[in-house]
Amino acid sequence: MNRRFPQILAPAGDMQSFLAALSAGADAVYVGLKHFSARMQAANFSLDELAVMKRMAERRDVRLYVAMNTLVKPGDADAAGRLIDRLNKTVAPDAIILQDLGMAALARQVGFSGELHLSTLANVSQPAALVWLREKLGMDRVILPRELSIDEIKACAEACPQDLSLELFVHGALCYAVSGRCYWSSYLGGKSGLRGRCVQPCRRRYQRKGQPGRLFSCRDLHLDVLVKTLLDVPEVAAWKIEGRKKGPHYVFYVTSAYRLLRDEGATPDARKQAQDLLEQALSRPGTHYNFLPQRKQVPVNLQDQTGSGQLVARVPKGGEGTFAIKPRVDLLAGDLLRVGYEDEPWHQMVKVPRRIPRNGTFDVKPMGKRPPKPGTDIFLVDRREPELVARLKELEKELSEIKAPGKSASTFSPRLPAPVTKRGRPRLSQVYRRLPMGKIEGEAAVWLRPGMLREVNRTLVPRLWWWLPPVIWPDEEAEWMRAVNQVVTSGGKRLVLNAPWQMAMLESLRRKSTEIWAGPFCNLANPLALQELKRLGFSGAIVSPELAREDMLELGRQSPLPLGMVMEGLWPLCVSRTLAEDVKPNEPLTSPMGEIAWVRRHGQNVWVYPGWPVDLSAHRQELEAVGYELFVRLNEPLPANVRSERSASSFNWELTLY
Known part of the structure; x- marks a missing residue:
């Protein structure tokens, strides 16, 4: 691989897609395991399969990244740690992709030999966070949000330290x-x-x-020919293609297109050829979203169909039984059709058993809960053209000749932090967009906005909790840094950060008297992640509101930090x-x-x-008993014309969080 160029990073949710990525000339492939992957609906891989795949990839100088990018629950540390240990011994992938700081801590405890890549699910949207992430957490790569413009990407690149790389999605589902x-x-x-x-x-x-x-x-993200502007941003080390639930046809054509655009995209012929390849990939209609700041596109277009695949037919008028379609294109044996959309009762997948010529007749037997309505769209979503099938068979033969290593066992046991012993008094924190008039029950908190201090009596500043938003974008980072500076220099003592990386804005402002809590959007769910935050200077944490009862109670017993939770309000x-x-x-x-x-x-x-709203107030006593001390009420007013017949939700309290 020519290291001067960004990697073409292809997805693989099954073995055929992995082979398609190799055949198309991918420089790196990212995959998932059977557990701890944020695409659990993909087929994913066993350790034995990954070990063979890694050896095959090495022969071609292709890197293999393994996604372990899920939220880690309180009881997951043993299983996740042993899996990383076995992965390291058996496969030795070039990187693990993760979102949870607890997973990063486990990788370090195991002595993982590859790189740590911070997933886009971690939502690192601020340039100031990049140096902090490298220095404080040892990350090797950050995967940027899909919502950024080219100007915002360049701002991140300018802030990126030399030993940290960036990765960017260029194509796939949004x-x-x-x-x-x-x-x-x-x-x-x-x-x-x-x-x-x-x-x-x-x-x-x-x-x-x-x-x-x-x-x-x-619609799907399609940067296609616009990626040429990224060639001038060397910090973007990988162009990432989304699609671990896609088949080999999509992987082959999209990977081939972006490799061509990278290597020869300056010529009109190459651009035309790449666009032809992308048109064959069976994606949804495309958008460049916010990439061009002067010409942004809203990715939701009600005039477009947003099902993946190529529209090839519609259900004709007729009876409720088997119906005949006349496809607009040739259908090949092994092609996969989708009738309707996944939320429709007649949705089904149909495999084409033999070649059907354009405008030929193909009988479809309804298999859904109800027969499809006349006019229902039918999409070609995956295909098996003979040339690609032949290529994959050659690679399958090579793969079959690689011996899998022996089974590896793991006796790894994670080092969990000691639970906090000093508990504060239980208290209520009421969070507002604007402070109401009159007396407030409990402690008052406000969502900070730039310029907000002009509206607040300065005597109140030290008494309030100041909440930062869950996302701060690169083009607004400077004004948010000014807003935080104004709060701290005006005597603000208690801040709630809704991304751990927002701590980077406070490095020069920290004072011994400042109390900094991690907010609920930090998605904290295990004691190892909480220990990382404690090491980074956080005073407490409001845990993920997604947790089920047993998870939330167990986390209360294990936490090395004081804890809070969202008790009531509109989440x-x-x-x-x-x-x-x-x-x-x-x-x-x-x-x-x-x-x-x-x-x-x-x-x-x-x-x-x-x-x-959420309402867990009936369980407050149970939560206090395991150490929770900060109970948050989110005061987001319901619009006057919104009326719901549903009662308040207990979120996942009574469920199992899958």
């Missing part, structure tokens, strides 16, 4: 939410995106004023940086299941809220 700031799937039933179990409720149809539409379903389904033009703030939006959502802007961020 989440509506900022990565690491989505709780939608978890809030509606315990299947957490941070645990790799997202059921994609944002892809559903929501009704606005009686009109249905996919109001939060994004967001997600935080985004975009909003469909047809969606207005504070108006009710209804899912097919009758779930109410609504949105509100706070600065550059769009917060999507449910119509019903």
Whole structure:
């Protein structure tokens, strides 16, 4: 591999896709294990499989990265640590991709020999954090958010220390939410995106004023020819392609296209050839999103279909039984069709058994809960063209000749921190956007905004808790640093940071009297992560609100830091940086299941809220008994026209967080 160029980093969710990535000339491939992967719906790999794959990749000077990028729960440390230990001995991947500081601590305890790459789920959106992450946490690479413009990417590159590299998504599915700031799937039933179990409720149809539409379903990110501007940013060491749930056809064509754009993209012929390859990849309609700051695109376009694949037919009018379609393109044996969308009752996948010529006849037998409506879209989502199948068979033969190493055992036992022994008195903290008039029960807290101190009586500054937002973007970092500086120099003593890396803004402002807590958006769920925060100077932590009862209680017993939790209030389904033009703030939006959502802007961020609050107040005594001392009430007013029939939620308290 020519090290002057950025790596083309391809996804592989199964063995065929891994071989397709090699065949297309990927410089690196990222994969997942059967556990602790943020794409648990992909097939993923065993350690034996990965060991063979690593040896095959080494023959081609291709690097192998393993994603262990899930939220680590209190009881996960033993299993996760032993898995990293065995991974290190058996596979020795070039890097682990992680989001949880507890996973990083385990990798260091094990003596992992590869690099540590901080996932986009960790949401490192501030240039100031990069030096801090290298110096304080020893990260080797940071994967940037998908929402950044080229100017913001360059600002991160300018702040990047020499021994830290950056990685950037250039193609693939876009989440509506900022990565690491989505709780939608978890809030509606315990299947957490941070645990790799997202059921994609944002892809559903929501009704606005009686009109249905996919109001939060994004097109795919397609930077295609725009990536040439990244060649002037050497700190971006990898162009990443999303798609560990995709098949080998997609992986081969997209990887081939971006390799061509990197190596020969300056010529018109190369650009045209690359675009032809991308058109064959069966992606969703594409967008460059915020990449061009002067020409931003809203990735949610209600006029587009946002199903992946190429539209090849529609269900004809007729009876409820088997129906015939006439495809607009040739279909090949082994091609995979999708009838409708995943949230429709007639959704099904259909494998094509033989070649069907364009405008030929192919009979489809409905297998869903209901027969599809006439006019339902049918998409070609994966295919097996003979040339690619032949290439993969050659590589399969080579792979089969590589011997797997023997089984490796692990006796690793993690060193857990000692639990905190000195507990503070239990207290209520009420968080407001603007302070109300009159007496406040408990301790008052406010969400900080730039320029906010002009509205606050200076005598109140030392008495308030000051909350920072869950995302601070590069183009607003300077004004946030000024705002934090004003709070601290005006006597502010208690800050809540909603990303651990926001501590980088306080390095020159820290005072012995300053109390700094990690907020709930830090997604803290295990004692090792809390120990890392303690080492970094945090005074306490408000734990992840996603945790189920047993997890939350166990964390209280194990924590090396004083703990808090979100007890009441409107917790967001997600935080985004975009909003469909047809969606207005504070108006009710209804899912097919009758779930109410609504949105509100706070600065550059769009917060999507449910119509019903969290309420765990009935369990406060139980939480106090295991050491929780700060109980947070989020006072986000419900819009006057939003009314939900649902009662308050206990989030995942009574569930198992998958």
